[in-house]
Amino acid sequence: MENRLLNPQLLKAQAYHVQDASGMLKLDAMESPYSIPESIKATWLEKISSASLNRYPDPQCEDIRTQIIKDHNLAEDYDVMFGNGSDEIIQILIQAIAQDAGPIMSVNPSFVMYDLVSTLNQRDYVSVDLDQQFCLDEKKWFAQIQEKKPALIFIAYPNNPSGNLFPRALIEKTIEKAPGLVVIDEAYALYSHDSFLEDVAKHPNLLVLRTVSKMGLAGLRFGLLFGHKRWINQFNKLRLPYNINCLTQVSMAYFWQQRALFSEQAKEIISEREKVSQQLSQLSGVTVYPSQANFILLRLENTLKSATDVFNALKEKGILIKNMDKPKGHSLHQCLRVTISNPQENNVLLSAMKQILESN
Numbered sequence: 001m002e003n004r005l006l007n008p009q010l011l012k013a014q015a016y017h018v019q020d021a022s023g024m025l026k027l028d029a030m031e032s033p034y035s036i037p038e039s040i041k042a043t044w045l046e047k048i049s050s051a052s053l054n055r056y057p058d059p060q061c062e063d064i065r066t067q068i069i070k071d072h073n074l075a076e077d078y079d080v081m082f083g084n085g086s087d088e089i090i091q092i093l094i095q096a097i098a099q100d101a102g103p104i105m106s107v108n109p110s111f112v113m114y115d116l117v118s119t120l121n122q123r124d125y126v127s128v129d130l131d132q133q134f135c136l137d138e139k140k141w142f143a144q145i146q147e148k149k150p151a152l153i154f155i156a157y158p159n160n161p162s163g164n165l166f167p168r169a170l171i172e173k174t175i176e177k178a179p180g181l182v183v184i185d186e187a188y189a190l191y192s193h194d195s196f197l198e199d200v201a202k203h204p205n206l207l208v209l210r211t212v213s214k215m216g217l218a219g220l221r222f223g224l225l226f227g228h229k230r231w232i233n234q235f236n237k238l239r240l241p242y243n244i245n246c247l248t249q250v251s252m253a254y255f256w257q258q259r260a261l262f263s264e265q266a267k268e269i270i271s272e273r274e275k276v277s278q279q280l281s282q283l284s285g286v287t288v289y290p291s292q293a294n295f296i297l298l299r300l301e302n303t304l305k306s307a308t309d310v311f312n313a314l315k316e317k318g319i320l321i322k323n324m325d326k327p328k329g330h331s332l333h334q335c336l337r338v339t340i341s342n343p344q345e346n347n348v349l350l351s352a353m354k355q356i357l358e359s360n
C-alpha cells in the first residue's frame with residue numbers, strides 16, 4: 001500500500017545514515033572537541049533553569065534576532081532567519097522555490113543535504129563535478145548555469161567534504177550571472193579566512209547561511225540565514241512557528257554574548273589543523289588537501305592499504321573518521337575525511353595513522 005500512498009522519491013531514498021560512535025574517538029562529524037567553557041557554565045545553567053518550559057517559545061526569537069542584527073550592523077532592509085540547524089533552512093529554501101522556476105544546483109562533491117532535500121521534495125537537482133584537486137572548472141560551471149538556469153545555487157564556502165574555498169572572483173561572478181538565488185553556506189566560517197556575509201547588502205540575490213554546529217554547539221540545533229527582507233519575509237511563512245525551542249533560545253542568547261570564547265577555541269583547532277595536515281602529508285602515499293575548515297580531506301595513492309582498509313583499521317583502534325571513498329574516476333576515489341580535534345586526540349589519530357600505514 002505504501003507504493004500507492006507515498007512520494008515515489010521517498011520510497012527510493014535511503015535514510016540519512018549516522019555511524020554508530022559509542023565508545024569511539026569521534027572524528028567523523030566536524031564536531032568541536034570542547035564542551036561549554038567552565039568559566040561560563042554556571043551562568044548558562046542558571047539561565048536554562050529559569051526558562052519557561054510550560055510556555056511556547058518566542059516564534060520570532062526576538063531577543064537573539066535583535067542582538068544579531070545589531071552586532072552584524074545589518075542595514076534596515078536586511079534580516080536574519082533562524083532554523084533548527086542550517087539543515088532546516090536548506091529545506092525551507094528548497095521548498096520555497098517554485099516547481100517550474102528551474103533546478104537546484106551545486107557542485108559535486110558537496111554537502112549531501114542539497115541533493116537529498118531537493119530530491120525528497122521532488123525538485124530537479126543538478127551538479128557540476130569538481131576535478132581531482134576539488135577545483136571548479138569555470139567554463140563548465142558557467143556553461144551549466146547558462147544551460148540549466150538554476151533557481152537556487154548552493155555553494156559551501158569552504159566546501160564540505162573537500163575543505164577548500166573556491167576563488168572569490170568565481171563566486172562573485174556566479175552571483176552576478178545566476179538567474180536566481182545564490183546561497184553561500186558558511187558552516188565553517190569560524191575556521192575560514194574569508195566570508196560573504198558583508199557582501200549580502202551588495203547583491204539582491206545573495207543569501208548567507210551559517211550554523212553554530214561546527215563551533216561547539218551542534219547539540220543546540222541553531223542555524224542562521226542572512227539576506228534581504230524580500231526573501232526572508234517569504235521564507236518565514238514556510239518556517240514552522242516554534243522551530244527554535246526555548247532551551248536553544250535561552251542558550252543562544254547567552255552564548256552569542258560569549259562568542260569570543262568560541263573564537264578562541266577555533267584558533268586552537270586552526271593551528272592543530274596545520275599541524276595534523278603537515279604530519280599526515282609526510283606519510284608516504286598520503287595527499288592532504290588544503291583546508292579552511294575544522295576537517296581535512298586525505299587521499300591515499302600507491303599505498304599497500306586502501307582508504308577502506310585504513311578506515312577499518314582506525315575503527316579497530318577505536319577511532320571513527322569518515323570514509324569518503326568512491327569508485328575510480330570519481331574525485332573522492334581513495335579519500336578519507338578527518339575532523340580536527342584537540343592536541344591530545346589528534347596525536348592519538350596521528351600515531352594510529354603512522355602505525356597503520358607503516359606496517360604491512
Ligand SMILES: *Cc1c(COP(=O)(O)O)cnc(C)c1O
Pocket residue numbers: 030084085086087088111156159160185187210211212213218222223
Ligand atoms: C555541517 C554542515 C551543515 C549542517 O549544519 P547544521 O546547522 O548542523 O544543520 C550545513 N552545511 C554544511 C556545508 C555543513 O558541512
